[in-house]
Amino acid sequence: MNFKVSEKYKRSGKRKTVLAALLVAGLIAGSAWMFIASESLYHKIISAITAFLLIKYLPHAYKSIRTHDASYPVVEIIESENKIDISHKGAVVSMPLSDIESLRIQNIKGSVKSILLTTKSFSNLRFEGYENLAEMAELLKKHTPAGKTKIATWYHR
Template sequence: MKFIVSEQHKSQEKRKIIFFSALIAIFIAGFILMFISSSELSNKVIAAVGTFFLAKYLLHAYQNIKNNDNSYPVVEILEAQEKIDISHKGAVVSMPLSDIESLRIQSIKGNVKSLLLTTKSFSNLRFEGYENLAEMAELLKKYTPAGKIKNATWYHR
């Protein structure tokens, strides 16, 4: 069964990036104002360093917004072959389902919000925002060792 990230999750993440980018732009404007209006060297250095680091974040945020639709991997659970295929930008990584060590199902108000999968080969995999996440959880439960499935009501990000 193939799982893709929902359009709702993609747009929600894009809104978060735009909001924080606007907030960072306000801080950069404040640093520039501080740089121009201050006569002390220490304030100018702080403003220049702050502007430099925040501008790097803005560049990264722009790239995230531009590549938003292509930045989420597609997960395919192949029960017949007993493996998980994770494909992203043309590359496919396969993992046997027997490598699953534990599964944590994180839910809010009965709705599955994310899955944390601990494996032998990749250590931790997190699945969030995928369509049919509850179905993915049920499939992964079949291959998780007994006693290693935990339902977490506290949602960890």
């Protein structure tokens, strides 16, 4: 069964990235204004350092906004072959379902918010924002050792 990230979750993440980039741009503009308007050497140095430290985040934010939709992997759980395939940008990573050590499911208001999967081959895999997340949790529960599934109602670690 294939699991893809929902469009609503992608839009929400992109919106947060755009707002963070706008906040950084506003802070840079404020630093530039402080540099120009201030007569004190101390304030000019502080504003210049602040602007230079914040400018390095803008190219990363631009790249993140531009490639945001392609940055989420597709998860496929193949029960007949007893494996999980995680594909991202043409690369596929396979893991046997028998490598699952523990499973934590975060429920909020009766629906599954996220899944934290601890495996032998990878340390932790977190699935959040996927369509049919409850079905994914049920499939993973089947292959988790007895007593190693926990339901978290607040925040899982």
